[in-house]
Amino acid sequence: MPTSPRIEQLRQDLAGGPVDGVLARFWAEVALTGTPLIEPYDEDQRLVTFLWKEERPVETVAVIGGPALWWEIPGNQLERLDGTDVWFRTYLVWADHRGRYVLSPDDSLEPLAVAGTPEAVARASTFVPDPFNRSPFTLPGVAGDPVSPPQHFSTFALDQATPRDWCAPRAGVRRGVIREETVTSDVLGNERTVWLWESAVQGPEPALLVLLDGRDWNEALPIFPTLDNLVDAGELPPLVAVLPDSVDFATRARELPCNQGFLRLLTDELLPWARKVTGATSDPRRTVIAGKSYGGLASVYAGLRRPDVFGTVIAQSGSFWWSPPDEEPEYLLRQVDRELPVRFCLDVGLQEGDWMIPQTQRLADALEGYADEVLYREYNGGHDLNCWLAELPSELRWAFTG
Incomplete structure (x- = not known):
């Protein structure tokens, strides 16, 4: 484990006593500066130290997230x-890292169960945000869905991480x-909340953005x-954004992965409605679909199947490992088999594991031979809405101005 200068200083201070006073001063300093502790190492790396103050006896404490990869939990004990x-x-971390994490006192140190299962929900209920962290983040969950409870995290961003300059409301910006x-879907036989946003800057037939998993972008880290900011600054054209909700965990897992019915919901129901209400464009060259995780998978599928509707695709950390039951992994890779007048942006986090990065690279390479343009991007973070929000502005600029 790398050595934190501040922890080494604490060891020395404790050796000189008195212990209670030294600890009181240390925790007061931590409360003032916030956590994790971030210290210099060299030009490109930083020392990042996660802390836990023991209020009751515990046998183990684990950190899960950020540089502490969730599939290596036994090695992430404090x-x-x-x-x-x-x-x-303490971890030695590249200075462009952005992450979210939780702490787990008395952790079982067992591998995490599959997301959405009762076992995973029960395990996650024991995780706690860092009480000294100053950047909390909550995924609100879905009311009434037992496998989608609210989740509370702590976040950090090192000094060279992609800035989130565009994300906060700005004074004087037209909203x-x-x-x-x-919206009720005859195609899918269900209903969902849809958020419809129209830029304050007006223009004839504004460009059109479809952003999947609308509740996350509306409630967890609002995209509006x-x-x-981007439209007001002239970085994006006059714009309409359509954000359909994914209803609940089970519906999302059923509808987003390469589902022809969900694609018809978008093309035959939502977009005609949005165009009628707003006068948005029907030009595929000015129509962008964007999504994250399963939504990234769905977005690329939409571009492959309906290039007459979606001329540009943004897939953030797409779940390109997915395949229907009893088929080989990476189903979508095998669907790239014809020329497409579509531009694709695929991004992936360097903390997403040795399967996500190669899968994304393979899909990008396959698309290169058929698509109008392919932009492959890597960021130093995980499967994390905080990272996706930071990366999305530059990807939207590429999508609407290329």
């Missing part, structure tokens, strides 16, 4: 400083109009200030 209430673990509607 160490207790002997005779104190200080638990710590778009947001409508929240309930980002869109307001």
